[in-house]
Amino acid sequence: MENALKVKDLSAWFGEHQVLKNIAMDIRRNSVTSVMGPSGCGKSTFIRCLNRMHDLTPGFRVSGDVLFDGRNIYSEKIDPVLLRRKVGMVFQQPNPFPRMSAFENVAVGLKFNGKKRSRSEMAEVVEKSLRMAALWDELKDHLDRPGTSLSGGQQQRLCIARALAVEPEVLLMDEPCSALDPVSTAKIEELIEDLSDKYTIVVVTHNMQQAGRISDFVAFFLLGDLVEMDRAAKIFTNPADKRTEEYITGRFG
Amino acid sequence: MKKHYREELGNLRETVLRMGGLVEQMTHRAIQALVERKIEMLPEVTAMEAQVNQLHIDIDEICLEMIALRQPTAADLRFIAAAMKINTDMERIGDQAINITERAESLLTVPPVKPLIDIPRMAEIAKEMLRDALDAFVNGNDELAYNTIKKDDLVDQLKDQVFRELLTYMMADPTTIPRALDLILVSRHVERIADHATNICEDVIFMVKGKDVRHQGPLA
Numbered sequence: 001m002e003n004a005l006k007v008k009d010l011s012a013w014f015g016e017h018q019v020l021k022n023i024a025m026d027i028r029r030n031s032v033t034s035v036m037g038p039s040g041c042g043k044s045t046f047i048r049c050l051n052r053m054h055d056l057t058p059g060f061r062v063s064g065d066v067l068f069d070g071r072n073i074y075s076e077k078i079d080p081v082l083l084r085r086k087v088g089m090v091f092q093q094p095n096p097f098p099r100m101s102a103f104e105n106v107a108v109g110l111k112f113n114g115k116k117r118s119r120s121e122m123a124e125v126v127e128k129s130l131r132m133a134a135l136w137d138e139l140k141d142h143l144d145r146p147g148t149s150l151s152g153g154q155q156q157r158l159c160i161a162r163a164l165a166v167e168p169e170v171l172l173m174d175e176p177c178s179a180l181d182p183v184s185t186a187k188i189e190e191l192i193e194d195l196s197d198k199y200t201i202v203v204v205t206h207n208m209q210q211a212g213r214i215s216d217f218v219a220f221f222l223l224g225d226l227v228e229m230d231r232a233a234k235i236f237t238n239p240a241d242k243r244t245e246e247y248i249t250g251r252f253g
Numbered sequence: 254m255k256k257h258y259r260e261e262l263g264n265l266r267e268t269v270l271r272m273g274g275l276v277e278q279m280t281h282r283a284i285q286a287l288v289e290r291k292i293e294m295l296p297e298v299t300a301m302e303a304q305v306n307q308l309h310i311d312i313d314e315i316c317l318e319m320i321a322l323r324q325p326t327a328a329d330l331r332f333i334a335a336a337m338k339i340n341t342d343m344e345r346i347g348d349q350a351i352n353i354t355e356r357a358e359s360l361l362t363v364p365p366v367k368p369l370i371d372i373p374r375m376a377e378i379a380k381e382m383l384r385d386a387l388d389a390f391v392n393g394n395d396e397l398a399y400n401t402i403k404k405d406d407l408v409d410q411l412k413d414q415v416f417r418e419l420l421t422y423m424m425a426d427p428t429t430i431p432r433a434l435d436l437i438l439v440s441r442h443v444e445r446i447a448d449h450a451t452n453i454c455e456d457v458i459f460m461v462k463g464k465d466v467r468h469q470g471p472l473a
Binding site for chain 2: 212213237
């Protein structure tokens, strides 16, 4: 199996403060990789580096390479908008566009990316995306409802459908369940497991039980360092590094 | 790609059953070889042990990973805990079947002391107990588990009977002692298999009812 992303010697700074230190990581295609660690360890900063979400953050600076399809995404030739279409992001708080129906929320990415599509083509993509996000059956008769009128869990799945509609290769998820109740969380987790058949998924999570449940690979970050990355089963039964052991057994963090 | 939790539980159940089927076969063939005096059957029993040993390791690994990664609770937790304990009992049953083949190896190179009657009967009950114990596990059938435990007394009685009978042979003719001792050991191994089946049933009852029935004397 090949890698979808290859991170080489990645460091990042907010002003003088270094938040990521020489990170090297291979992210396997069609797998779920979780990034976990205590608050402030750099995990969110890290996944935001994977689709250049920090580009406009004042004082932010990055060095090193992130190779996507063999090309460094920080090269000048890369268009960040195109990059983000291929490397999508789902956030912690469900953020459907207000004043748009559920249908429009999913279709909006297609509208913005230029290509003319007929209403029926559009409907097809919306249905396919909602099905993949395990939301179609609940929503098919209510597609005109405002996206914001759905339940929190449905809103999050709507945002996942929106991200899938533009056919990304990689899906980044920044704590996608931390604003949701356990039932909605279970649905999103199952969805993540299913989606990893087709997509490469990188999830940031505070919740190590969740990392255990959904991940093929787990990376443990601490104070800007990548302490350890391995198969989830290895990390949770016999981690190599003492700091990982202490974190997952609740001794600190 | 990761499997769903339910699939993983199903996979564990199937793996336990596969191992159970193997040790049942080992017991069956070891006794059959002894009773029908077919020494050529013994190597295949020995060969099955490698598979059993591999499954022994696999099942523990599956269980540990599920505990670490899935945080099982309630019935799921009891199921996984039961699978781990049943795993140990099944592996010991496989060892007992190997012990029987070793006794058979020496018994089948000399003339029989006597026709075997009680040992095959014991073995029949022990195999039935094992089969029912595994059925009870797979179907979560605590009633079947209770009824199976009750049969253990019968096996114990037969073991005593075998011992008493062989004692008379040994007293009458000391040249029978090595062969009679081998048969006494076989009856002991079969009795241990029934004990392991009993343990499995106790684990099944805990799995289904959440009730610990071990070390409480005869069941009501």
